[in-house]
Amino acid sequence: MYTSSVTRITGLASGLDTESVVKKLMDVERIPLNQLKQKQQKQTWLLDTYRQLNTDILAFRNTTLFNMKLSGTYNTSNVTSSLSNSISGNTTGSAIQGTYSVAVKQLAGSASFTGNNVQLDKTKTLGEQGKLSQDTTFSIQVTDPADPNKVKIASIQIAATDKISDVISKINSAVDGTTQKSLGLQAFYDATLQQFTIRTKATGEAAKIDLSGNTSQESLDLLNNLGIDTSNPVATGKNTHIVFDGKDITNLSTNNTTIMGINFSFKSTTGVDSSGNPVASTVTVTRDIDAEVNNIKDLVEKYNSIIDRLNKLVTEQVYRDYQPLLEEQKADMSEKQIEKWEEKAKGGLLRNDSILTGVLNKMRGIMNSVVSTGSSYNSLSSIGIGSKSYQDRGKLYVDEAKLHEAIQNDPDAVQKIFSQIGATDSGTNGLVNQLSDEMQTAITQLTKKAGLTGNAELDQSNIGRLLARIQNDINRQTDRLFRKEDQYYKQFTEMEKAVAKFSSQSSWLYQQSGGF
Structure with missing residues (x-):
């Protein structure tokens, strides 16, 4: 691995296998460098793990938790039309349940x-x-x-x-x-x-x-x-002309509009009856509890995914006998062997990690807290969501029948449990808002610890700076090894010269003594 500018005399006079001796000496000298490389690899694995966690938590916060703050996630409704070939619709979060009469006299053109x-x-x-x-x-x-x-x-x-x-x-x-x-x-x-x-x-x-x-x-x-x-x-062109609950509306320039929180799509006129009066479609808006249950189940599923991953990382077994492989070690192993070895070597890197255990404890505490909703439905357990055993380590399960019943009895309270805006210390802040704040704190901590994906060259995170120092140490050790190898070869060269000189003198003396 190391080259020298010194002309090497490899045992011509002494008969020693100089190359082999120097290699063994250098193997000992390389121990500090190998330890640095292994440390570098471990820190790189840590960096990648932290950053992936950061990405996953950010996605959980910006997608799942954000959606659970929206009223449309809870005020889910179904829209049915008696003349579905002429009129169809879906609801926004502000749709009002009820039955409406809608006639289409003219489509926009x-x-x-x-x-x-x-x-x-x-x-x-x-x-x-x-x-x-x-x-x-x-x-x-x-x-x-x-x-x-x-x-x-x-x-x-x-x-x-x-x-x-x-x-x-x-x-x-x-x-x-x-x-x-x-x-x-x-x-x-x-x-x-x-x-x-x-x-x-x-x-x-x-x-x-x-x-x-x-x-x-x-x-x-x-x-x-x-x-x-x-x-x-x-x-x-032409405007759409409809009659909504007996009221003429003629100022619509398209065949799509929102009325009473219902997104209408007009596809054809509804015609007239035998008396020449416009035929109306009966449009009915009903609450879709199953859709709301599914939205809440999706939150629990995504939450459990984060919890399971964090629990695995902080409790993973450490295999101290399995250190990161060096390149020369990998050369003697198959890809499958390398994969299995590195799986062990990566084990327990984040065992009892302070950031992750802190996030876990906060998340569990939030999901077990009570929110002041003005109702008996004021916690996850009250609506059928909770852990089955302490061995679940915070994982949640959903009793769909109990959740469905809670939404049926008090939909506003269920929504408040998740998305009510208030203060955490007064018990009025919804669980989703509390989780979102905690996820932002975790993102900040993880970014400080390991930076963000894509900023390696300018990474000023804790691990990023540590990796830079390790690389500097590796460079210094590499330079030291070049010098050390040259030193060994110089020493052996001098030894070979001395042995050759001694042999020459001995031969002369022998010749002289033989002359007498």
């Missing part, structure tokens, strides 16, 4: 021009079909209900060499000459129906298409050849 009996060959140009004798400018003005005070105007160049597909593409991509914003048009040609249509994407009576700007004979001929009546050059 876009402003449109439709040309019928238009025979076009899609493979031929307009000129070839006699639809346009020479190039022309097609002018169009559009008013969008979203901004009725601003008219968008486009001048579209239509050539005799264009096919109908080119005309359609130019209309659909047309933009206002000043703002460069889309006109919001849809043009299409149906060969089966022999029908050419231009319409606004927006609906409502404020939607408008104005073709009066086409005054040249060529542009008028083009419109006429596409079946569009130029004698009435302005088309307007």
